[in-house]
Amino acid sequence: xxxxxxxxxxxxxxxxxxxxxxxxxxxxxxxxxxxxxxxxxxxxxxxxxxxxxxxxxxxxxxxxxxxxxxxxxxxxxxxxxxxxxxxxxxxxxxxxxxxxxxxxxxxxxxxxxxxxxxxxxxxxxxxxxxxxxxxxxxxxxxxxxxxxxxxxxxxxxxxxxxxxxxxxxxxxxxxxxxxxxxxxxxxxxxxxxxxxxxxxxxxxxxxxxxxxxxxxxxxxxxxxxxxxxxxxxxxxxxxxxxxxx
Amino acid sequence: xxxxxxxxxxxxxxxxxxxxxxxxxxxxxxxxxxxxxxxxxxxxxxxxxxxxxxxxxxxxxxxxxxxxxxxxxxxxxxxxxxxxxxxxxxxxxxxxxxxxxxxxxxxxxxxxxxxxxxxxxxxxxxxxxxxxxxxxxxxxxxxxxxxxxxxxxxxxxxxxxxxxxxxxxxxxxxxxxxxxxxxxxxxxxxxxxxxxxxxxxxxxxxxxxxxxxxxxxxxxxxxxxxxxxxxxxxxxxxxxxxxxx
DNA sequence: GGAATAGTGTCTTTGAGACATTATGGT
DNA sequence: ACCATAATGTCTCAAAGACACTATTCC
Numbered sequence: 193x194x195x196x197x198x199x200x201x202x203x204x205x206x207x208x209x210x211x212x213x214x215x216x217x218x219x220x221x222x223x224x225x226x227x228x229x230x231x232x233x234x235x236x237x238x239x240x241x242x243x244x245x246x247x248x249x250x251x252x253x254x255x256x257x258x259x260x261x262x263x264x265x266x267x268x269x270x271x272x273x274x275x276x277x278x279x280x281x282x283x284x285x286x287x288x289x290x291x292x293x294x295x296x297x298x299x300x301x302x303x304x305x306x307x308x309x310x311x312x313x314x315x316x317x318x319x320x321x322x323x324x325x326x327x328x329x330x331x332x333x334x335x336x337x338x339x340x341x342x343x344x345x346x347x348x349x350x351x352x353x354x355x356x357x358x359x360x361x362x363x364x365x366x367x368x369x370x371x372x373x374x375x376x377x378x379x380x381x382x383x384x385x386x387x388x389x390x391x392x393x394x395x396x397x398x399x400x401x402x403x404x405x406x407x408x409x410x411x412x413x414x415x416x417x418x419x420x421x422x423x424x425x426x427x428x429x430x431x432x433x434x435x436x437x
Numbered sequence: 438x439x440x441x442x443x444x445x446x447x448x449x450x451x452x453x454x455x456x457x458x459x460x461x462x463x464x465x466x467x468x469x470x471x472x473x474x475x476x477x478x479x480x481x482x483x484x485x486x487x488x489x490x491x492x493x494x495x496x497x498x499x500x501x502x503x504x505x506x507x508x509x510x511x512x513x514x515x516x517x518x519x520x521x522x523x524x525x526x527x528x529x530x531x532x533x534x535x536x537x538x539x540x541x542x543x544x545x546x547x548x549x550x551x552x553x554x555x556x557x558x559x560x561x562x563x564x565x566x567x568x569x570x571x572x573x574x575x576x577x578x579x580x581x582x583x584x585x586x587x588x589x590x591x592x593x594x595x596x597x598x599x600x601x602x603x604x605x606x607x608x609x610x611x612x613x614x615x616x617x618x619x620x621x622x623x624x625x626x627x628x629x630x631x632x633x634x635x636x637x638x639x640x641x642x643x644x645x646x647x648x649x650x651x652x653x654x655x656x657x658x659x660x661x662x663x664x665x666x667x668x669x670x671x672x673x674x675x676x677x678x679x680x681x682x
Numbered sequence: 683g684g685a686a687t688a689g690t691g692t693c694t695t696t697g698a699g700a701c702a703t704t705a706t707g708g709t
Numbered sequence: 710a711c712c713a714t715a716a717t718g719t720c721t722c723a724a725a726g727a728c729a730c731t732a733t734t735c736c
Contacts, residue, residue, distance in 0.1 A: 384687085
């Protein structure tokens, strides 16, 4: 901020205590559907509801670093696509105290997603159902994975449903002008897998030839010359994401 | 955030003191070029550099409300397009203390922009030159208005050049899939004015028939039936922005 | 050879750019 | 009548959708 006066002079303490946290939306794919990793709250408030992993921002770390730390501590993951989403600052978003939270989006390739769901301290994966035909991006509905004890849609704590909805919207919006799609795939992948990722996030089927043309014309894809093994049909070529820049 | 443990329990004070502010990028048009409203710093640190108007977020107001208050107190403006941009949290962005700042973008129609430049406490308008051919959006250069004492590019304080550059980038990105362009125009305007706005922000000339087709097909424009007065040629029709939703 | 999916060729449709032409108010 | 700009018609071109067809591997 940029007061002409010294901000240490007009004392910020006069404004009262305010805490800053980060909340991280971990998104990956469960087969052909988008999924998120969540924690089930075991303490009040909002016991039993599901929430995003998060933590306080320390005085000696950047907010980006805090998000990275949460990802490491809560999910045991590192080196992933991590981007800032939006900052949520409603007065009553947490009943305990005034908390402003910077939301982040983390994208997990299938392998990391499965690892985190297995090893992460209490992280559970839930299918994300986004019944959104229009641009608005309606309320997000979470379904527990197959064979889970809880049947219905999972209720989210605090304003985390808003955060998750925004994450999906952002993801959808950036999908075809940026390289986010690759962050959900392993290092080598087929064009069909890439198209599956796009279809899962957009929630709509895509035209195959047009999709191939677009992707190949982007110049982001590098053929490896190898082909996928273990198929009972013509094995597709494996591509690699070429990081221009 | 969403600790299973109570966040009041694992004490945020253990993490040290951290201040939260908002900084507002006020953007308008100076004739046919984008311009920003800035303050000249008169106290250390960074005396003489130019900065964005900003202020602390109070314990009892949302961050959106804080941005609105800054706009009102510093520029005497209200009821404008105001949207959150990004949150900046580098450790050394302010030498006095650890400050995390939520940046906002405010769009001013020509009239409000001129009023604020005249009446706002010390606000000065500067032409924004964005030498950005590619998507990256290079460093922003600020030129003082015509006939100003200072000649060269204006230096910005703290990380405000980054914030301004991001604001321009966001504006450019949202220009043709959202209605932000109208926020820089008066209530009634001609298609030529709208095209001028787009050209100023994109920094490139546009094709007239194509632009008209696109805008009219969007369904956002409502002809008023009136025409601009005082022209020495065929007077253009005035349109109004139709707020669907 | 059959099954199944990979990968491509081509026609059509849509939307944008280019450019010229017509329209209209003031002087 | 002339000027200046508004507003539109039309041709071309680029990109996407639709759909059919060929290619390749395993069995």
